[in-house]
Amino acid sequence: MVGFGDDISAVRLSKRQIAVLKTDMLVGSTDIPPGMSMKQAARKAVMANVSDLAAKGIRPLAGIVALGLPAYLTRRDVHGIASGLAQAAKEYGFHLVGGDTNESKDLTISIALFAIANRGQLILRSGAKVSDIVAVTGEFGDTAAGLKALLEKKKHPTQLARPLYQAVYNPRAQLDLGLRLAASGAVTASIDSSDGLAWSLHELSEASRVGIRLDIIPVSEAAKKFAELYNYSTNDLALYGGEEYHLVVTVRHGRFEVAQRAARGKLKPVGVVTREFRGVRSRQAGKETIIARKGWEHFKGQA
């Protein structure tokens, strides 16, 4: 078994077992928003990898790190990176067991995670079936709003800005939720929303060869307030933001209560899997609009 166009790669070990491998690289010049500390950046580099395993319902067993460190980094920066790596591994319950350190012109934190799973245990992107319920594990828009707030360098009311900045600097992978949902047997497909809600829905739609109709666009309260205050589109913040790490799943028709129990009430149904079209549409007030396959863009060029 080789890479199969999903968030992770897998290698067959035996009739039952597979080794799961995941790598994702954080690059200083494009992946670090203004004001993020080295510790936060390193933690996030690990977290982003964990998030992809979480979406597949797999617990990381161990990880390794390759670092490219620019000469301008201080000793304190390097300690921050080490500390962020350690914090993330602790947070998600595994060990970083080795690595490689290099000098580089661009800060590079390359993480590789390793896990063992039973075949058939992986929740792929491709399992969504017509009439499944589409659900998410959180509300969207905080990160997009937070990034806009940071990049535009306006003075924002603290109470408004705090949860937005928190979403940018300390995003969390939904590892426990992902494991519970996978174990429930009720989830047919899953992906994280790191490239944005719209992008994730399109990925599920394409991999599963189905259409997705969104009846609710799940926007956070803070993102709504931010959008109101600065005249942004709330839907755009929620759909095209990215760097958010909620799970986007499809739940077998008639099994939603099972999945919801497994998720301890944290699932929010937002739509349904359809056969009428391919792609992703939103239905609001009886009117259907096409949701573009647009994803997350890096800070570069936005700043």
Next chain:
Amino acid sequence: MVGFGDDISAVRLSKRQIAVLKTDMLVGSTDIPPGMSMKQAARKAVMANVSDLAAKGIRPLAGIVALGLPAYLTRRDVHGIASGLAQAAKEYGFHLVGGDTNESKDLTISIALFAIANRGQLILRSGAKVSDIVAVTGEFGDTAAGLKALLEKKKHPTQLARPLYQAVYNPRAQLDLGLRLAASGAVTASIDSSDGLAWSLHELSEASRVGIRLDIIPVSEAAKKFAELYNYSTNDLALYGGEEYHLVVTVRHGRFEVAQRAARGKLKPVGVVTREFRGVRSRQAGKETIIARKGWEHFKGQA
């Protein structure tokens, strides 16, 4: 089980089995000598990781790649990288099953390899015992001479330069030899010579808490000729070059013939493990000199 200061990291899977993980990153600004193609660089990035597994006697099962690609790379460059990665995986008999691509200011090729092994199967750096024979799988100096030839930009006689450039651009990991030597049961410690022969010997000496006495400094014919022509020290070329991927092993006293048969005659005995001192010494013409713990330095600053 976590990282244990060797060339690879390992995680315990069961009473018998361990997962072996290895990561090593190639950085464009420091790891690519003048004239090396993108294909050669990508192949070398994989090869360097394989070499560390080879030294431990472990066959890679699968790998993943994270790339940081500068905007100035052409389509042809990117194809070259893909082609070099594929070539290396084919050469060493495993699959690259996934990866991650990013934009970066510095070319970065971060490889992570994965293998399964039985506990006790790993040949560590720390197993050398007093009176073991120290042996190598090749002669040294070609890469150091080749780099000097390239960096000094002199016009060199083709016949002299060709094998030296070949050593720089197309180094090979000794995977088959490493597997055979490990299977022979005669090898007590092993390391590759990617950081230079002197450095590798010091690593074995420290990890095993023994001394190493070199009776022969294994210099290649081409390096000798180059040294003569341009008045370099042959010993320096062989000892402090680096970026060479021979294996440096210690063989149990009385088992050298067994190891040599396994290696099909490719082992060259060069010294002995001693208890009289720590560190590494060379004995030539009855005189002992201390071999410095100096290693490979990157091209940066040498050019």
